[in-house]
Amino acid sequence: MDVCPLVFEPIYRPKVWGGRNLTRLLNKPLPPPNDQPIGESWEVVDLPDAQSIVARGPVKGRTLHSLVDEWRADLLGRAPLAAGRFPLLIKFLDACQPLSIQVHPDDETAARAGLAPIGKHEAWYVIEARDDAVIYRGLRPDASRERVAEQLARDPASIVDCVLTRRARAGDAFYLPAGTVHAAGGGLVLAEVQTPCDVTYRLYDWDRTRPAGDAGMHLREGVDAIVADPEFATAEKRTHVTSIFTTVTRLVSCPKFRMEKVRFVEGIEQEIPYAELVCWIVLDGRGEIAYGATTEQFAAGDVVVLPAALRKARLKTHTACTWLEVTVPVESDLAEFDRPAAAALRDAPAGNRFVNLGVARAPAEKPNHAG
Structure with a gap:
């Protein structure tokens, strides 16, 4: 299956x-x-x-x-x-x-x-x-x-x-x-x-x-x-990556998991390029994931698990969307992941930087002038 x-x-x-x-x-x-x-x-x-x-x-x-x-x-x-x-x-x-x-x-x-x-x-x-x-x-x-x-x-x-x-x-x-x-x-x-x-x-x-x-x-x-003096600052060092249509903010990066906040504007369509396990915790907005002949709708409150082998799936945002993107670290560096912002997150300083994340706004539908 x-x-x-x-x-x-x-x-x-x-x-x-x-x-x-x-x-x-x-x-x-x-x-x-x-x-x-x-x-x-x-x-x-x-x-x-x-x-x-x-x-x-x-x-x-x-x-x-x-x-x-x-x-x-x-x-x-x-x-x-x-x-x-x-x-x-x-x-x-x-x-x-x-x-x-x-x-x-x-x-x-x-x-x-x-x-x-x-x-x-x-x-x-x-x-x-x-x-x-x-x-x-x-x-x-x-x-x-x-x-x-x-x-x-x-x-x-x-x-x-x-x-x-x-x-x-x-x-x-x-x-x-x-x-x-x-x-x-x-x-x-x-x-x-x-x-x-x-x-x-x-x-x-x-x-x-x-x-x-x-x-x-x-x-x-x-x-x-109890661990008397746990270390928080390194794991919580924020990095922001921004394009015209998308913002990715790294929130937490620790040996067990990574958590980023992703914002997409309305009307984005793009291929979902992950090659690793990813979970989306949807905080706001609505959209869909199309794969094969099937479509999975998502909305605020959904947590969507995207399998690593999900191929040729496409994202479409019906409204502006915000989700937390959760991944599990593997032996290779995050920048080697096949995901939209990986290399940008590796290279970006701790501040705002405008980069191209390879996303595109969906073309507007032509109006129907038929009576």
Whole structure:
């Protein structure tokens, strides 16, 4: 069977800190009741206890893992599997209230605990932010792992004083390597890209009453997983590449994944030239992907997985479009990828630079003057 673009059924996760904003912002048909707070929409996932199901198209109803097994390099290209599974997990988060202050294990810590074969590295892109919204990320210079352990034992709420706070605005991106103490403050809607690991150690939950059956806090494991001084700046160094019709902004580049924001004007038509696995997290606009005799429509809220072996597919934007483009690093440099902005991104300085990305506006349709 030939490969095709993949869009999956969302998996909704109720959370005490969630809301109902994913319908308004991303066209998500949230499940009833209407007052149930939905915190997460899992868009692409390949875990033993959570599987994305293809929503439409020639392989509707198939699981992501079954396609990983069947298509292999035709889906993944040169991207490596993550412990035998699809290498990315993509979500939307609706944080009406603050998330728990938490930390995720790195590969070594996760394996040592026997909970997962890989650790959890992630990045957040801010889709919407309340005026007072903040991100908690990393420890203050005077806050060691030992101090965190002492304050959690004495007064759990005081851990907030150990964590750095940053204002969050729409369009911001935050890299969260494994071992980083972090939380999203209230009033944020986020796109999350991460490695396929679902291990979270909660350190403090704002004194909330948790639902029955909740596992509670994970203080010992969480303190053990903390990396006191993670490095963010290199991964978050932004580069902008602009042409007449397109803008590409590199947001996060780390060993596990790369995330760029791509903007196209209305009426663009071009061949999709990827030779590697690519995921589009569509934030705004509408368009279509034509391949063979089939067309896949996309709109804000869709996450589209483009297999590496997708050939002679064409993009057409019906309106101006913005999406996050997520790729998995391989052994060769990004500039060797067969993708529109690869060489330009390699050579461009950290600023604006006008380059030709090889895109063209679709010709206007001739008016029909027939009566």
